[in-house]
Amino acid sequence: xxxxxxxxxxxxxxxxxxxxxxxxxxxxxxxxxxxxxxxxxxxxxxxxxxxxxxxxxxxxxxxxxxxxxxxxxxxxxxxxxxxxxxxxxxxxxxxxxxxxxxxxxxxxxxxxxxxxxxxxxxxxxxxxxxxxxxxxxxxxxxxxxxxxxxxxxxxxxxxxxxxxxxxxxxxxxxxxxxxxxxxxxxxxxxx
Numbered sequence: 001x002x003x004x005x006x007x008x009x010x011x012x013x014x015x016x017x018x019x020x021x022x023x024x025x026x027x028x029x030x031x032x033x034x035x036x037x038x039x040x041x042x043x044x045x046x047x048x049x050x051x052x053x054x055x056x057x058x059x060x061x062x063x064x065x066x067x068x069x070x071x072x073x074x075x076x077x078x079x080x081x082x083x084x085x086x087x088x089x090x091x092x093x094x095x096x097x098x099x100x101x102x103x104x105x106x107x108x109x110x111x112x113x114x115x116x117x118x119x120x121x122x123x124x125x126x127x128x129x130x131x132x133x134x135x136x137x138x139x140x141x142x143x144x145x146x147x148x149x150x151x152x153x154x155x156x157x158x159x160x161x162x163x164x165x166x167x168x169x170x171x172x173x174x175x176x177x178x179x180x181x182x183x184x185x186x187x188x189x190x191x
Contacts, residue, residue: 046072068168071154076126078179079181085117085176086174089158090160092155093109098147119142124147129182
C-alpha cells in the first residue's frame, strides 16, 4: 500500500512539473506559426516576398527552391480582402489559409480566368452583401468565403532558372493584397 501511495505521489509531482514547464514554454512557441511569422515580416494588407533562410529561421518550412513565394495576412473584421496579380509566367498558384494554417482555398493559373489572379476573400455576411448586389468590377473575381476572420495568402511562382527571376520578381512585387470596400446600397439610397 505504501508503494502505491508513494508511486501516486511521485506521478502527481512529475505531472505537475511537466504541466508547469509546458505553460512556461507556450510563449516561445506562440510566434512560431506561419501566420504570426508573416505578421512579423510584413504586417497585414500587403504582400511580402518570402526570402529563403536557413531551415531554423525559415518563415515557411519545406518550401520548394524552384518557387518564389509572397505572403500576405488578412483580417476580414471590417472589409473583404482583394487579391490580384497578372503577368505571363510559366506557372503560379495561390493558396488561402485560415489563422491556424488550414488551407481553405487554392487555385493556379490553369484554373483562373485568362491567367490573371482576381480573388476576394469574404466572411459570411460580406458574401451575402456581394451576392445581393455584386458590383460589375468584380464579376470575374473568385469569391472565397472564410469561416474565420483572420488568415494569410501565399502566392507561389515557378522560377525554373535565373532567366525567369525578373518576371517572377515583378509578378510577386506587383501582386495586390488590399481591403475591398463594399458599397452599401441602402446607405447610397438614403443619401
